[in-house]
Amino acid sequence: MDVSSEERVAWVGVASGSAGMLVFVALALIHALGDGRLAGQNYTIPMILCVFVMVAPVWIVRGLLARGRKKTDLGPDERDRDIARRADQAKFQVLLFACVVVLSMAFTGTEHFWIASTVFAGLGFSLLVGAGVQIAGYRRGVPTW
C-alpha cells in the first residue's frame, strides 16, 4: 500500500499518543493501589515523561524522514498541508474544550492532580483526534471545493 510520509507520522502519533496516555493511567492506578488515593501521589515526573512518550516519537520520526529524504524528493505538498491544517483545527477544538474544563476546575478549587490530569488528557486527546483527522484525510479524501 502506498502511504505518504506524513500519513506515517500520523500513525506514529496515534501509537505514541495512545501509549503515553495508557502508561500514565497505568502508573497512576498502580500508585493508587499502594495508598488508595489517586490524587495524593507524586505525579509530576511520570506525567512529564508520558508527555515525552506522546510527542517525542513524532518529532523523531519526522526528523528521520526529513534526513532520509533525497534532495530531489518533494517534502510535504499542498495536499499534506491542507490535511495538516484540518488536523490542526480539530486539535484546537479539543484543546479549547480542555481549557474550558480546566478553568472550571481551577475556579472550583479542584485538586492540582485532577487539573494536571485534565490538561494531560486534553493534550493526549488532541494529538489522537488530530492524527485521526489526518489519517481520515489521507484514506477517505478531503472534501472538495
Next chain:
Amino acid sequence: MNRGRLGNSIRELRAGKNNMTQAELGALVGVTRQTIIAIEQGKYSPSLESAFRIAHALNLPITEVFRYEFETTVGEGD
C-alpha cells in the same frame, strides 16, 4: 446552492502522453505521486494553481483536464 464534484481525465490523458507516470506528472507539477493518485481518484481537489500546472504539464487547456460535475436534484431542470 448547486453541489457537485470536481472530475478529471488525468488518468486517460496521461496514457495518451506516452504513458506518463504519476510520479513524472507529480514532479512536473510539484506534488507527490500520492497526491496525483488522490486527485485522479477524486479524493482531493487540487488548488487552482496546481490544476493549471497539471493542465500545462499535459499540454492541454484546463477545461479538457478538469470538469465540474453538478449534482442534479429531482425536479431540477423541469
